[in-house]
Amino acid sequence: MAAPLNQVFFPSTFQELFSAWGRFPGAVPYAGGTGIIRGQGRQTLELPPVILSLDKLEDLQRISRSERYLEIGAMVKLSQIIRLGKIVPEALSRCLENIAGAQLRNIATIGGNICYPAERLDASAAFTALDAQYELRSAQSSRWISASRFSSLPGPTALNPQELLTRVRVPLDQWNYSVYKKFSGSPPGSGCGVVVFLVKNQKNALTDIRVVYKTAAILRDKNSEAILAGKQLPLSRRVAAEFVENWEIFLSGIQNLDELSQKELLNFIELNVYNLTE
Ligand SMILES: Cc1cc2nc3c(=O)[nH]c(=O)nc-3n(C[C@H](O)[C@H](O)[C@H](O)COP(=O)(O)OP(=O)(O)OC[C@H]3O[C@@H](n4cnc5c(N)ncnc54)[C@H](O)[C@@H]3O)c2cc1C
Incomplete structure (x- = not known):
């Protein structure tokens, strides 16, 4: 379907998201937007013609913890993770604290940092070292992939077309x-x-x-x-x-x-x- 310019979808369920994505295969997931508008110093921002805002997908905002893992939804902001405090492996919190300034960290999400297509960003180093896993979801299925494999696959990103990163699972090992x-x-x-x-x-x-x-x-x-x-x-x-x-x-x-x-x-x-x- 030809997309009229500047359509923004606000799905609140995965079904709604993948249904819109199916109709507009070129649509771009929009998390904090800091990567999408990065480097645009102009007065008028250029945005992708069809945007899938991830704001209303509650599952992506969740943070949970078991004895062995910390699970972080893709829409959790970098600053929220830092604020979790001691439970966050030190290598990860130090890495996130060193990304840009506090204002950006209040907007940028962990999913956007991992999925940024133009280059590997910083969180991928910490997640690879910590042996984290990423959950990827498409209309039909979901799969887990190690951070290490995700970051080593060739191409701008290891995501398949119309695939979404939904959460990150970080092992809570004790590093001395x-x-x-x-x-x-x-x-x-x-x-x-x-x-x-x-x-x-x-x-x-x-x-x-x-x-x-x-x-x-x-x-x-x-x-x-x-x-x-x-x-x-x-x-x-x-x-x-x-x-x-x-x-x-x-x-x-x-x-x-x-x-x-x-x-x-x-x-x-x-x-x-x-x-x-x-
Ligand atoms: C001034 C400035 C300084 C910066 N400095 C650093 C730095 O020092 N270190 C560093 O690592 N980064 C740095 N960044 C980059 C910043 O960390 C990223 O822009 C940010 O993490 C992206 O998150 P976002 O939520 O804004 O993503 P968005 O901009 O919304 O998305 C980024 C990309 O990921 C895709 N995407 C987002 N979420 C998902 C998802 N769940 N599933 C699939 N695809 C998704 C989007 O479609 C888009 O292509 C800087 C950026 C700026 C503007």
Whole structure:
């Protein structure tokens, strides 16, 4: 059906949403709108001709918690998540606190940050490191996909046509060492470099380590992580050096990663892994 200009739908059920989307396949979901109007400095904003406002879908506003998971609806604002306080894994709250200013965080939603089609945004690094899962829903079905897979699929987004992100499930693991850093020196077009460094230990043994770096893509080197898994803490300096060397080799094989980003990341990794030595 040809769309008359500037139609806005306000569905309050998924059935209404997918029915409108079926009639106007090019319609664009509208969450906080900060991504959709990003970079428009003009007086008159340009909006997609057909908009599906997600405002009235109550399911997307829900936050729930079980012993093992925190579940966050796609329409929950970044600032609402931060305000949940201690229950939010530190890597995630630090990541969200570092996104733009407070006013933007009061409008921007977690779903919009994940689904922004032009580039990978910051939350994808924290969700990948924390092993989060995304629930995606279409007219006929729903499916779960890991944050890691969602962010690594080629193309502007891993969403199928007329598919909606409905919620994020974040495991509530206890991380003994959790560091988040945002670099400022990334070249234009590659997105800001952000990195998450997580370590879990049981008594004196390191049981899990994850280092996830995001620029234009998400980088994680499981071979390097395997060097440390199971090692006694504090780590020996030899093992720490091996970890850094492995990352260096891994990064040298990554195309389009500029020298400055590479250096900043290696310095960060070195500093943090040596924090785990005697
Ligand atoms: C000044 C400024 C500074 C910023 N700085 C940062 C920063 O430092 N770090 C960072 O990570 N980001 C940054 N951003 C980007 C910002 O985080 C995103 O614009 C925001 O998270 C998008 O959320 P939204 O709710 O406004 O999404 P919208 O603008 O409404 O949507 C963004 C895209 O996602 C799609 N979408 C939204 N929700 C869903 C859903 N549930 N299912 C399927 N598709 C959906 C929309 O169709 C659209 O294509 C900045 C933006 C601005 C304007």
